[in-house]
Amino acid sequence: MTIRQTLRTDGPVLLPGDTGYDEHRKALNPALDPRPAVVVRAESTADVQRAVLGARRHALPFAVQATGHGTHVAHDGALLLRTGAMASVLVDPDRRVARVGPGARWGDVLTAAAPFGLAPLSGSAPDVGVVGYTLGGGLGWLARAYGLAADSVLRAQVVTADGELTTASADRNPDLFWALRGGGGSFGVVTALDFRLYPVTRVYAGAVTFGRERAAETIAFYRRWIERVPDSLSTALLLTRDGSLVVKAMYVGDADRSRALLAPLWTVAGPVVADGMRVVDYAGAAMGGTFARTFDQVRTLDDELVTALVAEPDAAVEIRHWGGRIARDDGAAAHRDAPLSVVLDTVASPTTAAALSRCGLGSSFLNFLHDPSRTASAFTNENWAALRQIKAAYDPANIFGAGLAVPPAATSVSA
Structure with missing residues (x-):
């Protein structure tokens, strides 16, 4: 039986040479030119189940793509499941919960939640x-x-490696539920996700640009200043390629209070070149980040690291404040005890790399990671070991092993 006959999906099955194959095989990364054996455009949960079982029957690697943002390897020879058509969004304003399909985008959720004063x-x-x-x-x-x-997820519907549809929540398959909340797509194909929404409508957000002359003093001040700011204020410092120092910020609350909190930092940074801070709808707050060619979390920014970052040639550098609620939750994702991350949009110079090695954790964050060989660095050692055990329980054959995957723990066989 051919793969097309095996699948019998509601959505189209595209083989090389079919109309639409070239359009749907590609990811957003222009460096990739994937050549999957077959592309399945799922329109239902049943399509997802058939795709998983079809890949197993024909011994094909299996990969999933919704928008293609998180695709970092070419899935040559695989069954590529495209879930973009499953883009439903439902908002329950009384419970402050959204339920989305696997193809939903954040813009869809923002649009659906905003009329209820939620985000x-x-x-x-x-x-x-x-x-x-x-x-x-x-x-x-x-x-x-x-x-x-990930910490706001309440429930997930998941197609597991055996093609079965199951539910993961705090009281149903709690181990799978924990793994899904930050462990990536290694444990199944999520076909519905329920998560909390929050009473956020307007925020004070944007960026203020300064010259770079006082960048070192500003970073040195920043590492002390962040110890005193409330959780409602998020900030990052950006050293741009054009020679500017930019302070990015978002505050959930009153603009005057935010400016009072930020004023000491701005004073150290020097004269303002451009002030882009505004009260805006949360959905319209464009707060993009720096492409993470180099990423690490640091417990401290010592003087040598500050000097190295300021002197970094031909790079954009972003220093971001973590902490707050991130550090108090206990999901699978991330190294939560580090207060700061450092991102460069290029490979760090030897001087910066040495300073990061001394101050940093050698960590990554799954959303920012591009190298599958470093997946373990996105988790603490304890969480990585736990994720591998859960993977072995739900996907011992590593069906969901594409991309930034958690490998199953080795299992011993009794004689």
Whole structure:
């Protein structure tokens, strides 16, 4: 029986040479030119189940793509499941909960939740897929106030490696539920996700630009200043390629209070070149981040690291404040005890790399990671071991092993 005959899905099955195959095989990363054996455009949960079983029957690697933002390897020879058509969004304003399909994007959720005065813990780009972002942890600009997106998940419907549809929640398959909230897509195909919404409508947000002359003094001040700010204020410092120092901020609350909190930092940074802070609808707060070619979390920014970052040649550098609710939740995602992360949009110079090695954790964050060989660095050692055990329980054959995957723990066989 051919793969097309095996699948019998409601959505189209595209083989090489079929109309639409070239359009739907590609990811957003222009460096990738994937050539999957077959592309399945799912329109229902049943389609997802048939795709998983079809891949197993024909011994094909299996990969999932909604928007393609999180695809970092070419899935050559695989069954590629596209879930973009399953983009439903339902909002329960009384419970402050949203339920989304695997193809939903953050813009869809923002639009659906805003009329009720609610907001999700979304990322900085509205066209990013909700499920992939959330399974990878989800570090948004509301994270210090309300936590990572993964920590707000209440329930997931999941197609497991045996093609069965199951539910993961705090009281049903709690081990799978814990793993899904930040452990990535290694444990099944999520076909519905329920998560909390928050009473956020307007925020004071934007960026203030300064010259770079006092960048070192500003970073040195920043590492002390963040110890005193409330969880409702999220900030990052950006050293741009054009020679500017930018302070990005989002505050959930009164603009005057925010400016009072930020004023000492702005004073150290020097004369303002451009002030882009505004009271805006949360859905319209464009707060993009720096592409993470180099990423690490640090417990401290010592003077040598500050000097190295300021002197970093031909790079954009972002220093971001974590902490707050992120550090108080206990989901699978991330190293939560580090107060800061450092991102460069290029490979760090030897001087910066040495300073990061001394101050940093050697960590990554799943949403920012591009190298599958470093997946373990996105988790603490304890959580990585736990994730591997859960993976062995739900997917021992590693059907969901594409991309930034958690491998199953080795199991011993009794004689």
